[in-house]
Amino acid sequence: MSELSNHLSEASSDQYNICFYGAGSMAEAIVRGLINKEVAKPGQISMINRSSQERLDFLHSTYGVRVAANAQGKEELLRESSILVLAMKPKDAGEALKALGPLLSEDQLIISVIAGLSINTIQALLGRKQPVARTMPNTSSSIGLGATGIAFSPEVSEERSQQVLSIFEAVGLVSVIPEEQMDILTGISGSGPAYIYYMMEAMIAAGIEGGLSPEHARELTVQTVLGAASMMIQTGDDPALLRKAITSPNGSTQAALEVFEAAGFTDTVKAAVRRCAERSREMGAAVEEALS
Template sequence: MSHSPESSNSPAIVFYGAGSMAEAIVRGLIATSAARPEQIAMFNRSNIERLNHLESRYGVITASTEEAQNELLTKAEIIVLAMKPKDAGAAIRRLTPLVQEQQLIVSIIAGLSIPTIQSLLGHKLPVARTMPNTSSTIGLGATGISFSEEVTEELRSRTLSIFEAVGMVSVIPEAQMEILTGVSGSGPAYVYYMMEAMIAAGIEGGLSPEQARELTVQTVLGAASMMKETGEKPADLRKAITSPNGSTQAALEVLAQYQFTEAVKSAVHRSAARSLEMGAAIEEELA
């Protein structure tokens, strides 16, 4: 396996890390023709079986030897940091003697700041810090992106095209990356948590597990699609289906009684705070 590219036709995008998010992005790039398989390379620390799977499924270039990996990293136009946070320090330090000034570093490592990445690299390279969510694996992701001042318009455009291949993108100042993590990074889990409860209640009321699941999934899908297609505020859509003294109003009163709004807002802010804590811990460890 592991074939090294010819010098004249090196992959433009190299994924340092080959987990599920890296695979999702690669799948999106190929499916939307944002990149061809031969323009993409992937490698990880030691899982050759995983690399074999990715190479056979997508036709991307992979590398299992350090020499081949270093060649890919040296010649890449874009290097995507997609390893686990605990491996980030060693990985980025490995890049220091390999990277060139014109290369773009794209990070999907939660909590790792742009100044820390640049400090570890020892160069003020252009860096894009991103926070995609798990819905990217089906092309319906929401990704926040912050750019360092070294990122040119061309590199911004290329970064956006990478993540637009797996969903929608929001460009934000780095200071807002934590709150975006609380809203969209962790957000799918809040929705799943509510769906679990809706399904459980349906089963308690006598629906079959299959019926409860299908009704809940379609309800959430329909509600999200209504918001997206109508452009209306969620409060207006909610009011439109809430008849005075009706069943929906009765249900909403119970949610209010349990301080539903405050709970969700607190969850978002706690996720943001925890993201900040994790980033500080990573930076302290790497210092």
């Protein structure tokens, strides 16, 4: 178990209770990671949502976490939590946070996984300067290989920040960044898996068109992407160096790369990342305007 994990797991469940307000797929992924990595025990974790008791019953039976069946029970779980993870939909955040504010004590830590909602807006909706960690995980968190960006409000102590890192290291890699960089992080890692899947779709299609079976085209493409990523991790080499190592002058790889270059591949990818970041800012502004 890591040193960071000990911040949660060695503490008593009375001192460290983590409540997930929202019980969707991302909340479930984080809970699964916390339990599997022994960062927290099931009894330290509670989950609530707006209306679906069936969903809560499933999570309770699958992971052993605590749930509440009525409003009084939900309020008790919220009050007793030392860490509260906001995982509801953005459209539900305004009403939920305004109602939540009066229930909180000053030392309760808020972790938000709500896209587009700034720390200032969260604090304004709560009506208090609560310690807040704003996060942006990606979908690979569901298999423990996520990439999460985290920004902290000034109210978050060093001890609390280590607890947040411990939680998200349970589902992958963590980068602490200034909040103003959250949109460009979204353009890289938040939406990044979709870019890779898009290229994989094209590679599979080309393989099938070239005569491979769909199964072989898929298997070869998946293994190629996995191998390339693993090579970067294991060697620590720059991708340009790894690319050059397999690109012989006037060879087949060089011919393929020239097609990419002629199509403006690098500029297109950069433009896509920038547009994603820009759209993230637009969506965040719309969320905040709707909630203000």
